[in-house]
Amino acid sequence: MKDAKIKSNYLKKIKEINKYNENYYDKNNPLISDDKYDLLKKEILQLEKKYDFLDHKLSPSKIVGFKPSKNFKKVQHKVPMLSLANAFTEEDLINFEKKIANYLDKDKYFKIEYSAEPKIDGISASLVYVNGKLVTGLSRGDGQEGEDITENLKTIKDIPQYISSKDFPKEIDIRGEVFIQNSDFKKLSDTFANPRNAASGSLRQKNPEDTKKIPLKFIAYTFGFVKGMKINSQNDYLNKLSDWGFKTNPLNKLIVGTKNLMANYYQIEKKRSELDFDIDGIVYKINDFQLQKRLGFVANAPRWAIAHKFSANNGISKIIDIDIQIGRTGALTPVAKIHPINIGGVVVSNATLHNEDEINRKDIRIGDVVTVERAGDVIPHIISVDLNKRDKKSTKFLFPTICPSCGSKTIKEFNVITKKEDAVRRCSSEGFECNKVSVEKIKHFVSKEALNIEGFGKKIVENFWKLKLIKLPQDIFNLDYNKIQSMEGWGRQSVSNLKYSIDIRKNISFERFIYSLGIRHIGLENAKLIAKYLKTFKKFSDLSKNKKINELLNIDGIGETQIKSIKNFFSNKTNLKVLNDLSKILSIKDSIETKRNGLLKDKTFLLTGKLNGMSRAEAKSIIEQNSGTIISNISKKLNYLIVGDKPTKRKIDAAKDFGITILNQKEWLKMLDNAS
Numbered sequence: 305m306k307d308a309k310i311k312s313n314y315l316k317k318i319k320e321i322n323k324y325n326e327n328y329y330d331k332n333n334p335l336i337s338d339d340k341y342d343l344l345k346k347e348i349l350q351l352e353k354k355y356d357f358l359d360h361k362l363s364p365s366k367i368v369g370f371k372p373s374k375n376f377k378k379v380q381h382k383v384p385m386l387s388l389a390n391a392f393t394e395e396d397l398i399n400f401e402k403k404i405a406n407y408l409d410k411d412k413y414f415k416i417e418y419s420a421e422p423k424i425d426g427i428s429a430s431l432v433y434v435n436g437k438l439v440t441g442l443s444r445g446d447g448q449e450g451e452d453i454t455e456n457l458k459t460i461k462d463i464p465q466y467i468s469s470k471d472f473p474k475e476i477d478i479r480g481e482v483f484i485q486n487s488d489f490k491k492l493s494d495t496f497a498n499p500r501n502a503a504s505g506s507l508r509q510k511n512p513e514d515t516k517k518i519p520l521k522f523i524a525y526t527f528g529f530v531k532g533m534k535i536n537s538q539n540d541y542l543n544k545l546s547d548w549g550f551k552t553n554p555l556n557k558l559i560v561g562t563k564n565l566m567a568n569y570y571q572i573e574k575k576r577s578e579l580d581f582d583i584d585g586i587v588y589k590i591n592d593f594q595l596q597k598r599l600g601f602v603a604n605a606p607r608w609a610i611a612h613k614f615s616a617n618n619g620i621s622k623i624i625d626i627d628i629q630i631g632r633t634g635a636l637t638p639v640a641k642i643h644p645i646n647i648g649g650v651v652v653s654n655a656t657l658h659n660e661d662e663i664n665r666k667d668i669r670i671g672d673v674v675t676v677e678r679a680g681d682v683i684p685h686i687i688s689v690d691l692n693k694r695d696k697k698s699t700k701f702l703f704p705t706i707c708p709s710c711g712s713k714t715i716k717e718f719n720v721i722t723k724k725e726d727a728v729r730r731c732s733s734e735g736f737e738c739n740k741v742s743v744e745k746i747k748h749f750v751s752k753e754a755l756n757i758e759g760f761g762k763k764i765v766e767n768f769w770k771l772k773l774i775k776l777p778q779d780i781f782n783l784d785y786n787k788i789q790s791m792e793g794w795g796r797q798s799v800s801n802l803k804y805s806i807d808i809r810k811n812i813s814f815e816r817f818i819y820s821l822g823i824r825h826i827g828l829e830n831a832k833l834i835a836k837y838l839k840t841f842k843k844f845s846d847l848s849k850n851k852k853i854n855e856l857l858n859i860d861g862i863g864e865t866q867i868k869s870i871k872n873f874f875s876n877k878t879n880l881k882v883l884n885d886l887s888k889i890l891s892i893k894d895s896i897e898t899k900r901n902g903l904l905k906d907k908t909f910l911l912t913g914k915l916n917g918m919s920r921a922e923a924k925s926i927i928e929q930n931s932g933t934i935i936s937n938i939s940k941k942l943n944y945l946i947v948g949d950k951p952t953k954r955k956i957d958a959a960k961d962f963g964i965t966i967l968n969q970k971e972w973l974k975m976l977d978n979a980s
Contacts, residue, residue: 383528426483477528632744634731709740754820848874902931913948
């Protein structure tokens with residue numbers, strides 16, 4: 305009876321949250337505030353975690369928002385709309401500037417000029433102009449493709465529909481933020497929850513005439529794809545935007561030096577309450593476009609820009625318990641379970657404690673009253689303990705020396721580079737011997753960048769594990785679908801969809817397969833490097849047999865740390881069984897090197913010594929952009945040794961012995977000029 309009552313309460317909450325989702329995402333009419341919505345969502349997730357029998361296809365653990373609108377077609381962005389790295393402190397900005405200087409091979413006296421642009425909390429939009437005419441308007445979407453909201457964007461007075469300026473590019477994707485001023489929002493507060501929701505809901509109206517009634521504003525700040533633009537800096541671009549008829553942020557500034565960035569940051573933060581629009585930080589961009597081009601991108605963000613978030617929100621709570629979570633690499637992560645508190649509109653009930661050293665340094669104990677910080681999208685963490693409110697009977701928290709999951713010893717590995725023990729304590733078992741590690745490894749195996757099995761989320765992995773349907777990755781391809789169909793929450797169609805999702809992933813690229821194995825220190829980029837070097841799965845599986853793992857050191861980007869992890873992987877019998885079984889189930893495509901016709905095609909290079917005015921990272925990037933290959937050791941495979949200041953004599957001598965061509969920096973650059 306108790307279970308029936310719990311399920312009834314759960315289903316009531318599911319129905320309630322989906323009513324809110326429909327009104328927010330499809331009808332653009334939020335019925336509750338963000339913090340109340342987040343609290344309801346948290347309650348549902350907590351119920352699911354506490355009671356295994358609770359599960360629903362419309363649960364917030366399975367869906368995000370509401371089903372996509374059919375009112376707008378999807379369009380691919382020519383240049384992805386990327387996110388930005390975040391900074392929260394002056395130290396973050398100093399480190400950001402150091403990385404830039406190091407990449408560009410500049411000394412500490414090098415002055416970097418930034419375009420500092422307050423970040424409006426609105427909805428990103430992309431405006432595509434061809435021959436001066438606005439032809440397409442897109443939402444950001446997932447960054448790769450957005451919704452075609454052209455007609456709705458055309459209703460915004462701040463957006464020119466035709467630009468006749470002679471210096472306007474032949475084709476350009478102008479990007480900016482759609483928002484509603486706070487003064488205008490007051491008239492709409494009965495309809496929308498906050499200005500951002502108002503902007504989002506208005507842009508997704510089915511009828512552009514309805515959008516037209518909303519006082520939307522647009523501020524332009526960057527561009528994506530461009531053809532025929534002759535501008536050299538971000539500041540000049542912003543000025544040119546004004547000339548072309550676009551509005552830009554009146555608080556934009558050109559600033560040199562992190563001290564001045566901080567002074568401007570504090571000044572604007574104080575003005576926030578006086579502004580007629582919401583801002584949640586300041587974006588800093590390297591002003592010089594040539595430097596932006598040199599710096600390029602890292603992962604999904606530009607190397608030349610960063611978003612400085614405004615002060616973190618804090619809250620006071622009490623630690624109920626400290627839970628030890630175990631990741632796929634065996635890392636033990638302590639998490640504080642705290643009395644739920646609302647921080648910046650989000651209900652927080654967990655806070656990371658990072659590692660054992662952090663707990664000892666701050667002397668964090670169960671029962672302590674603590675200050676919790678939530679900064680932007682960073683996981684909430686504990687800043688400090690209020691010792692005056694500590695119970696006199698309180699005892700120190702003892703970090704487990706035995707794995708809570710499998711009973712193996714927990715260890716701290718010695719780092720040969722830092723000459724210290726790692727801060728992270730790990731379960732000493734290897735492969736799939738530890739249940740917690742095994743579950744996390746399977747979650748990784750089915751994840752987006754690995755096999756990407758749609759509909760096979762973390763919750764399903766956990767449930768199937770508990771029901772003993774899966775133990776190792778290969779079990780996913782031998783599921784008992786009849787048993788699954790008889791389980792609550794599953795039907796013929798959902799089982800059929802799952803089977804289809806699994807079957808279509810039996811064809812996989814070599815690099816994704818390597819990444820899916822979850823080998824420690826082998827991320828997707830390293831997996832790509834290894835796949836490109838070995839080319840076939842057979843060569844990968846033969847590494848342990850032929851004892852040729854050390855040959856991977858020839859790959860630029862693969863070092864002793866990665867080699868050690870790969871050796872550990874191949875030394876484990878369960879891992880070898882997983883590898884063997886999967887090779888019989890999956891069709892693993894060989895790595896086919898893309899044929900490019902760059903200036904340095906089929907040529908291999910090795911760098912030694914310091915280059916003038918250029919970092920090794922940039923030199924490597926130039927070589928690879930021109931179809932050349934970087935290798936790490938002198939061998940017969942090497943064509944050219946590029947020598948800078950203070951080179952390694954041993955490498956030069958070895959190159960001479962092999963008859964390898966030795967170039968100085970000027971000769972190498974001349975090679976590029978001659979080839980062009």
